[in-house]
Amino acid sequence: MIKIENLSTSYKTIHGDVRVCNNISFDIYENEIFGIAGESGCGKTTLLKALYDLIDPPLQIDEGRVVLNGEKNGEPYSFASGNIKNAWWNNISYVPQAAQSVLNPITRLKSHFLDSIPKERRKMESKRETLDRVQKYLEELNLPPDILEAYPFQLSGGMRQRAIIALATYMSPDVILADEPTTALDVVVQRGILMLLMRLQKQLKNTLVVVSHDMGVHYQITDRIGIMYSGSFAEMGRTDDVFRNPVHPYTQMLVAALPKVGDKSAKVGIPGRPPPLTDPPQGCRFAPRCPLAKDICHADVPAFKEVYRDRYAACHFIGENISEVSLV
Amino acid sequence: MAAIGKMWKHSTVRLKIGFFGVVFFLFLGFVVYLVPHDDPTLFDMWNVYAPPSRDHFFGTTALGQDIFWLLINSIRNSIIIGVIVATIGTTVGVLVGLTAGYLGGKTDRVLSAVTDIFLVIPSLPVLILFTSLVQGGPTTLLMALAIAIFAWAAPARQMRSMTLSMREREFVHTARFSGENAFKIITTQILPYSLTWTLSNFMNAVLVAIGMEVTLAILGLSPATLMSLGNMMRVAQSYNAALLGHWFWIGAPVVASVFFFVSLFMFITGYNDYLSVKRGR
Amino acid sequence: MKASRYILIRIVMWVLTIWMGVTLIFIIPRLMPADPIQNMIAMMEHQAGPMPAAEREAMVAQMQRQFGLDESLWNQYTSFLLNGVLRFDFGPSLMNFPTPARDIIFRNLPYTFGLMIVSLIVSWTIGNIIGLLAGFRKDKLSSKIMESIAIFIYPIPIFIIALVFQIVLGFVLGWLPISAVIFGEVWSAQWISTLIRSAALPMLTLVVLGLGWWIISMKALSMSTAQEDFVMFARYRGLSEGEIGRKYVLRNTVLPQVTMLGLSMGGVFGGSVIVENVFNFPGVGRLMLIAVGASDFNMIMGGVTITIIAVTTATLIVDLLIPFIDPRVRRS
Numbered sequence: 001m002i003k004i005e006n007l008s009t010s011y012k013t014i015h016g017d018v019r020v021c022n023n024i025s026f027d028i029y030e031n032e033i034f035g036i037a038g039e040s041g042c043g044k045t046t047l048l049k050a051l052y053d054l055i056d057p058p059l060q061i062d063e064g065r066v067v068l069n070g071e072k073n074g075e076p077y078s079f080a081s082g083n084i085k086n087a088w089w090n091n092i093s094y095v096p097q098a099a100q101s102v103l104n105p106i107t108r109l110k111s112h113f114l115d116s117i118p119k120e121r122r123k124m125e126s127k128r129e130t131l132d133r134v135q136k137y138l139e140e141l142n143l144p145p146d147i148l149e150a151y152p153f154q155l156s157g158g159m160r161q162r163a164i165i166a167l168a169t170y171m172s173p174d175v176i177l178a179d180e181p182t183t184a185l186d187v188v189v190q191r192g193i194l195m196l197l198m199r200l201q202k203q204l205k206n207t208l209v210v211v212s213h214d215m216g217v218h219y220q221i222t223d224r225i226g227i228m229y230s231g232s233f234a235e236m237g238r239t240d241d242v243f244r245n246p247v248h249p250y251t252q253m254l255v256a257a258l259p260k261v262g263d264k265s266a267k268v269g270i271p272g273r274p275p276p277l278t279d280p281p282q283g284c285r286f287a288p289r290c291p292l293a294k295d296i297c298h299a300d301v302p303a304f305k306e307v308y309r310d311r312y313a314a315c316h317f318i319g320e321n322i323s324e325v326s327l328v
Numbered sequence: 329m330a331a332i333g334k335m336w337k338h339s340t341v342r343l344k345i346g347f348f349g350v351v352f353f354l355f356l357g358f359v360v361y362l363v364p365h366d367d368p369t370l371f372d373m374w375n376v377y378a379p380p381s382r383d384h385f386f387g388t389t390a391l392g393q394d395i396f397w398l399l400i401n402s403i404r405n406s407i408i409i410g411v412i413v414a415t416i417g418t419t420v421g422v423l424v425g426l427t428a429g430y431l432g433g434k435t436d437r438v439l440s441a442v443t444d445i446f447l448v449i450p451s452l453p454v455l456i457l458f459t460s461l462v463q464g465g466p467t468t469l470l471m472a473l474a475i476a477i478f479a480w481a482a483p484a485r486q487m488r489s490m491t492l493s494m495r496e497r498e499f500v501h502t503a504r505f506s507g508e509n510a511f512k513i514i515t516t517q518i519l520p521y522s523l524t525w526t527l528s529n530f531m532n533a534v535l536v537a538i539g540m541e542v543t544l545a546i547l548g549l550s551p552a553t554l555m556s557l558g559n560m561m562r563v564a565q566s567y568n569a570a571l572l573g574h575w576f577w578i579g580a581p582v583v584a585s586v587f588f589f590v591s592l593f594m595f596i597t598g599y600n601d602y603l604s605v606k607r608g609r
Numbered sequence: 610m611k612a613s614r615y616i617l618i619r620i621v622m623w624v625l626t627i628w629m630g631v632t633l634i635f636i637i638p639r640l641m642p643a644d645p646i647q648n649m650i651a652m653m654e655h656q657a658g659p660m661p662a663a664e665r666e667a668m669v670a671q672m673q674r675q676f677g678l679d680e681s682l683w684n685q686y687t688s689f690l691l692n693g694v695l696r697f698d699f700g701p702s703l704m705n706f707p708t709p710a711r712d713i714i715f716r717n718l719p720y721t722f723g724l725m726i727v728s729l730i731v732s733w734t735i736g737n738i739i740g741l742l743a744g745f746r747k748d749k750l751s752s753k754i755m756e757s758i759a760i761f762i763y764p765i766p767i768f769i770i771a772l773v774f775q776i777v778l779g780f781v782l783g784w785l786p787i788s789a790v791i792f793g794e795v796w797s798a799q800w801i802s803t804l805i806r807s808a809a810l811p812m813l814t815l816v817v818l819g820l821g822w823w824i825i826s827m828k829a830l831s832m833s834t835a836q837e838d839f840v841m842f843a844r845y846r847g848l849s850e851g852e853i854g855r856k857y858v859l860r861n862t863v864l865p866q867v868t869m870l871g872l873s874m875g876g877v878f879g880g881s882v883i884v885e886n887v888f889n890f891p892g893v894g895r896l897m898l899i900a901v902g903a904s905d906f907n908m909i910m911g912g913v914t915i916t917i918i919a920v921t922t923a924t925l926i927v928d929l930l931i932p933f934i935d936p937r938v939r940r941s
Contacts, residue, residue: 460909
């Protein structure tokens, strides 16, 4: 479905280039919910931008590419970095952060739906017909159809985000990218939004990529998860597997810090901070904060390799003796 | 010195051109002015419409006045009027804006309404009334005061919105919760922070004031004895200098005004851009 | 609900603005160090030679009565509000005795407003289109050139622009009259054609001056609007740049520009006063200057009061358009 091949991106600044995604290669499959997790500044939003081909200065692709393959209405298609823009909304769509005001404040919701339909398609049916179909679609999603007549400021934050999701999925794209779709919404509303995303994915049997710093979001909805740290993946695998049996020390500490029902022990955060991307340490980026770090960790970058089927991690000690590494 | 160097590096071409233009006119009005010269208001009937020469760089007027020195004196006086108006306008504006923005509530509503009213009232008719009543010709100071009646509203409005946004900032909250009184917070926290924008407002007020003096002078409402860019143009125009081809007479104040206004405006907008870029980082 | 509140606030502000303006007009002559009546008599003496002391005294008393200056300040104020502001009664014009000043002002007012309205519509429309393009496609060379021209024109005093047009188009090329000559019966073909020819240069001057301002302000506005999240998201949805420009950037920038249009009325009136005087165009601005020259105090007071009311009302009308174009004011 989506192939990320050896992708490196950086931001051009007056102080020189800042590498944000570092040699990333992985696949995202058809019919799955893939989560990208990590602390802020780890490069997850930049990776998402590269997936959606939002490469505008100062961001640039240094190496590698993203390939989007699939089939729509019986016709196979293939897009790669540089022309994924042509697939926007039809084959791949984007749900922005809930905190942003992404709807035109002075036009009604319905005009957003009409605007987003590709020009060639608009000629095929009248506005009235399109709106009828949109209305039916909203009913299917249990959204009140009269929001089409509303202005963005008349909707609550949660309703607005639902409407945006409806907008992003109306063309039944094969891939939906969601960037922090629930951040800044209150917990009850968050759950509703996540359920809506899950339901839609089941219905469309497409690919949903969710970027969030909130591990709870990933635990609730994703099938597979990739944990990013300082510009590349530390670990990737089936979500339940990663949560139950984390292999990378970073993931282990991350999971150990999560609250669990019935657990009364004090939670400790991970000491230290992520390294600055402007001046990353040599070797493993996590080494300065890793309790298990040895000389090799400060010297060589660990490869992102398969631990077992569908499970990848980037740590020097994996494969040698996983249990010894385990902190839990 | 290092700070100035850094500022220079980050400033735009527009800011640099504007800066040099303004400095050039300040030089003309306040340094070149010091070179000893005859009073350019004096008539010299033996020497009317003299062409440019060593004695008269830009020639003379229909009354034999030296155009070059007339121009230098005019630039000087125009700048002085601009600075007087801008000083009054900006000071009052900053005080009103700060008070409205910081105190909020009823005070804010009243002050804002008054500010808005002064932004809407057309200033020229009021100034025409004012200057027409002093037929002997208003003094320069009196006219500057009259222009200043309308010069405070725009800075007040900007200062108010800046103070409103700043009131919610962390450091002001901290000061307030640690028991500082309002006056101290305003003078030690908010004012220094907004001073850079106040400078921009000040320059803008200078521009508006000089423009207003030119306008009043063209209409014959500026003190007739005042040597100013506007009066120079009016007198030249009343002798039909342009139609008769006395280009230096009408041209000197026109060209000087154009360059002065444009460089002042470039300096202001360039400086504003510089400030927003600096804030943005 | 909210719209009616908005309209109410605007109307209250309109009344307050007129009140504040006319109060200023009332106070200023009374604050002057020199007595306007003494001034006027000095003017007359200057023109007609000195008059005997007794005649002079009688003249002062008569004028004081005429201007109501012998009454208490409060009575003067209320009668000014009542007669001047509500009935536009300022007494006879002294230079066109005994025609009421009001009649002459109202005869001249349409010329000024015609000049203002036409030039505002033209410069606002063209300036905003150019400004939108310059801000939305800010990297294009044409955008940069347009903005540079605007930055060069805007700060130049309007008199200079008028003068340049007068010399180049009127004098050197001889295309248009350098001074307004309007004749014939009102609304006759001759009147219309002479009006158009006479108004061309004043209007062109006002348009050019306005263009600079509208280009600069619209460019700044559309540049910042183009960075808004909703414009980005429209782009992510695959909308064409043209569509984004029209439906997203333009529609959101027009609103503040309409507000600005209301605020610019006073400035445009000032510009009109200048061009009317440069080109001898028969508007209120020209009339007021003639009145100043002739010491026609009634006419000056009437002209200033009526223009303040007229300009403020024009601002109000523009402000009342806003609920129709901004749903946020209309609802919620």
